[in-house]
Amino acid sequence: MIKLPKFMTTTVLLMSVLSTTNAVYAENKPVAITKGLSSVTLMHEGAQVELMRVQDNSNTITQDFVLTSRPCPPFCIQPMIFAPGVETLGELEVIDYLVRKQAGENILVIDSRTKNWVEKGTIPGAVNISWVDLTPSKGATTEGIMDIMLNQMGITLIGDIDEFEVDEAIVNGSVADVFNYAQAKTLVLFCNGMWCGQSPASMTSLLRFGYPAEKIKWFRGGMQTWQILGLTTIP
Secondary structure: OOOOOHHHHHHHHHHHHHHHHHHHHHHOOOOOOEOOEOOEEEEEOOEEEEEOEOOOOOOOOOHHHOOOOOOOOOOOOOOOOOOOOOEEEOHHHHHHHHHHHHOOOOEEEEEOOOHHHHOOOEOOOOEEOOHHHHOHHHOOOHHHHHHHHHHHOOOEEOOOOOHHHHHHHHHHOOHHHOEEOOOOOEEEEEOOOOOOOHHHHHHHHHHHOOOOHHHEEEEOOHHHHHHHOOEOOEO
16 A cells, blocks of 8 residues: 655545535535525515525625625624614515515515615515615605605504604604504615615614604615525516
């Protein structure tokens, strides 16, 4: 039996490990969401979509999400807990909310990003309500925010209230006197990820307008972790 030098033994072992790794990927084994869940079927803008993970074991994230050091500000790391009462979600919880929404529960999943980002791919079942349309510092008006809340989020007004009275109520901390949140939808908001401030800006505005914190859920990982896990996106 030929005895190899130590460095050659290490090299042979490394090559063997790499060969085994390549063989595993060459087999392209199935990629499930969890051990017992391969996919879920959702509706997105009237069409049926199968939400699953990319089945190519060598798949990588898109170029839009490869950067590690975006300038801060504005792209600063977001906290794990956004505000008291607002629950932070992971991917499996988001999928659960999507399934429950599909089953008829009073839920709205919101992509808070601007249109140019949404066009690159969003989560099936989500609707786009841009943070710009909910953020006064970006030009959003009280009337415009009220329109979104009344027509998309299940909010009603108490009496014949106009935007000036709403502004006054916000200043006085009496929004409960102008908005009825009894049928408010549970909102699941997301943006580009833990470095993105778009959904936090939307949540800040909604809380200011009195939206119940317990009805606001935040997918902090956003499209960044959705992409990392190879979950389905749709333009």
